[in-house]
Amino acid sequence: MPSFDTIIIGAGPNGLAAAHRLASKGAKVLVLEAADAPGGGAGLAHLSYNLDPRVETAMNLAAHGLEWLDRNLATTVLSPDGNRLRLEGPVGARIAGDLPEADRAAWAALRARLLRFAAVLSPLNQMTPPRIVRGAGNPMGKLAMIALRARMLGAAEVRELGRILLTNVHDLLDDELSDPRLKGALAFEATLGGWLGPRSPNSVLPWLVRLAGQTAGVQGALGLPKGGMAELGSAMARAVVAQGVTLRCDARVTRILVEGERLVGVSLASGEDIQAARVVSCIAPKTTLLGLVGPRHLDAGLYTRARHLKARGGAAKLDLRLKAMPDFRGANLKDRLILAGSEHDVERAFNPVKYGRVPDHPGMEIVLSEGSLSAIAQFAPHAPDDRDAARAAMLAACLAQLEVHAPGIGALVERADILMPYDIEDRHGLPGGQWHAGELSVEQMLFLRPLPGIAQYRGPIPGLWLASAGCHPGGGVSGSAGWNAALAMEAAE
Template structure:
């Protein structure tokens, strides 16, 4: 029997878009902000919290200053619609480095992850065949079951899939160590002392080991990193639903299409994670992504770090000889420190917070040209029943079925659909048939919504930051696009629109305004080969250091890039600690 729908007041309040906060938001263990610390971290996103924990663990008295009313950056849980708690921006976990789990004891500090198996579901829009439901593709960790699913479309592909997985896993094993190391410090190697040259060479060791791991297959792996994902997948498979499903991980969050060179790396970025020892697994965080940020905050404060919300930084303070010496808040309060680590984007850090006269003009130019275009509009939806897909009808009791826990890919029947959606955005138009990744975290975590209800995450693309003719997004454009997305979902799951209690629509400008994501880019900047490793954020400054002594970049704009990974925060803190010992 279906659970009762929420009372009418709930639907009415939701439609009024009543904002809410995160239950149990961390507001800092300290009673008051001190005027001096060893290190100040700008921004309490997950990388900032990781950096603070490691700085404090290394013996530096550290403060974290956050502009918003809650910690987490894009990894937050917010009750936007009364009774419904959303992972409002980022919504899945896999990439968080295993060292951070163990070294910061995140389980002890409250982190609980809910793994998903199966993990991917792609229903098709097709007419019923001889009374049968439309076909769909369900992928999980059981290889035999996954092959059986793929065989519906191609026996050849079913046989090739285990070999493809093994091929990709080998590449992951080679590249994985690079995530936890600082790239080669080109400036230190070319201009530094003999000792600095030796230290800079440490960044090459992981690269050399990666080359040896890949061995004679290095040319094929080079192609994966540089070619369009469509070309790579064509080498392995023939069935369009499988290719389109796999291609989504190569373009998600990127202003790139399946035929864009280099899109293969973004795919790799999404398969190199793990959950509790399971390679490539993705899961939900119990309590939403804000619970991860809360665990990181708990770990940092347990070590002695101090975290403050509603403390917006207006400027990074420099000494007379051009070294970082703290920050000035928007209310005029100055907080002195010997180190400053910025979890903000490179653009915000160096173009707005740092006095421009203290930066080399070429560096400023490169930062201003850092590609941060975003195709993403995130729509958070409260519903009073589970989506009922034509390809897999709901159970009579209304309880979640295995596919409800998956990333559900809509408008992913073939590669051409993804390409056309991308082409629309290149012309300044929101996609007429957007790529949609639909997730229902409440299928595994019922605490997120009232009984019988659910929270639905719609990660959609492509939507340009600026519309054709230079037009800006307004309420009408925003709602029209959301209606188009809902029409698409309705085609796969009739009754979806009638189940909606309320929605929260976040276009690229909204993601920028609320979360500080430049251009709305979830990675702080494109994960293209010209903006990775040695060149992230710019060549010669990929070692977390900046042209300002004592100022470091610790967010997703630094190596190894975006995703809820924590590597940039951990690596930057280790680099800063190493430098601090020399002061």
């Protein structure tokens, strides 16, 4: 039996990115994955919006099978009367369709401003958050580059950045635009993967985080890999194996083993124990701390704060097998389709979810391929009283929404599967089915993510590191948290 100095828990994008970086620096790495295949949440995902360029390049994903079918996918915004908009280029650089001239000009200005602000913040994604404690030198020094970039925007822009960071998506859109289709699509986009509606406080910052991502060097562009996003996960796994990492699937970790004050390895569900001096948990911090480490090895304050970590997912995943391709009133079926209604509809879809109920009119992001339709439907309750009833109601609501936009689609459905946030938690281990393995809300960002005191990837026990989407800078199939954590481990050696 070979021995390993590093065990990584979870072969999602972050686990694979961390494994690759550590192995490339000489570590003997074992990755343990509970599922029967690697890739984690990449298998749930539709599109790439924030694959970390460091990860794509260093792992040489192209050599391991990553091929982009489209690096700049267009979005069609559906409308029940067929009067749709087509957002072309990154983040709707051009809009085709019947849109008032005033909205075109206002969107061009707002889009440019949002992208500028997101670009100022984007270097944050590639750094370990500063530690805000006495004796930590000048923690804000790390942020000096961001401050400098912001200052280069000029005083008026800095004031505007401050203003929009504190406002909400609804008000920001309402100040500038009038067309409900455009406002609805943007409100949907801004809240995708979150547990917040467009009117929720501070909802612009998570949108800027999303807009900071890039595909093939283009900020805000959406990428569609050949074979779908699961192929991106597979390419990462192939790269890791080629780097000499041992990857074991069907290997669920049930315990992180601690002796005295120090971590010594992990136990698997099979009963096997594996020793290693360093364990990198690339599953949600809440699960790691409460489930794998346990209260015995945590101080009471940290345990309580971990219990209070917010991890509510609001996205359901719908998969339809179809006898034939549907007709979305002539829309280009190669586009990403967004069905959101107006900005008010997006908010209305969030309202019942707060109380554990299913919305009548969920919004959807739809991707079609031969014989199948995949949709991310928002919002869906993560903790309804009756899970089966909520799942059935959500499926019915989604099918009804689709029927409005693609009349006759119901008759084409051969098979329909829907995963609610709690199904995603049960199958994939994301607490609450939360896209970011912990909500990406202002109070859980940067040096507060996942929790103050453990926001620099170093866990609360010597030898334990945290590196999932629940850590800075959050989720998406990016590998950023895993890569940043590996750099922090190198710096600590």
